Amino acid sequence: MPQELLKKAFAQFEKNFGSAPAVQTFAPGRVEILGNHTDYNQGLVLGVAIDRFTVVVGRPVPGTTATIFANAFDQTDAIDLSESSIDTGPEGDWRRYTRGVIWALRSQLPTIQGFEAVVMGNVPLGAGLSSSASLQVALGLFLQKLHGQSIENDEARMALAKRLRKAENGFVGLASGLLDFVTVLFGRKGDAVFLDCQNLNVQRVRLGQNPPAIVVMDTSTSRRLADGMYNIRRSECERIVDHFRKLKSVSEVTSLRDITPEELSANWKYLDPVGRLRARHVLLENQRVMDGVAALNSGDLAALGLLVSRSHKSSMTDFQNSSEALDTLVGSALTAPGCLGAKLSGAGWAGCVVALVEPDLVDQFTRSCAAGYRKKTGLEAEIYVAYSAGCSDA
């Protein structure tokens, strides 16, 4: 439970709105262990929700206005809930996410009660740890709680994840998959979350008695997701799906998941030269997720780490969603003491590296990485150990 953050949010609420909040919710950020850009390709993902959080505190008020104060931006948004349409606001702005949640929950809560709320978080923004899903889930849980609803089972968790994804796709304008929402909603202390995006089966996989330390290393570079690269990658993957759709019957091929690595190799020379690299990344990444789950289940952390590093290599060469800063930090990690494996986390192009490290060697690892990265780039990487966590309805 993010006690400190909640305390600060309570104080901020009292300052802004004059009395104590009545409802509080929180949701974690997440790291992507394996399964990079596989989710919207109906593939497999393995993520861990981590102890960086967004909290929402607030109370119902008479009337139809939602007033939300975002501490990170020192800005307030007021939304008239009686209006049938909600303006998206400018691209990349925090309001697009919060308004999107309201938009998404309208089908579940036809009349949303007026409310006042403060949003506060410590998930770094735009760093690949899914600060946006953390915010959206925390606010989604808040709206449900405000109307006397809570998440009672995994079915309800999945229903909320799907609604929030719909908002991110249809309202925010990012063609993302379910990885972030599902990891944030299903994550728990001690568990990784394994999701099959084709049949939406979710399994929680124990991180084990002697789990690896999950070290998050921020390159101190950031990017905006809705700025194009992400959606371009998605269409590059779809080009390959189209090719196979023409070969097989349409009903057989709906996504890259319906194509085997052997079929991809056999058709290699006929395929779009960019799309086939993206597809190879996705198909082999699915295999890495399966192998990674098996490695976790058998406690083979060395094997898991190797898969993580291979995933990054594939991001560099095939999916081309890495950056010089990310590659340099992964390079520093791989030569540091205790490193089992390292890769970029999330969409890519900037943000964080996640490394799995032998717990006894974390201090040496951290010192060595920070020094290596500083020497090569002149930049300071923010490095910390993250612990698995869950949301307020976990």
Ligand code: GLA
């Ligand atoms: C972002 C998206 C996710 C997923 C990852 C890449 O975090 O929001 O849906 O596609 O990138 O794996």
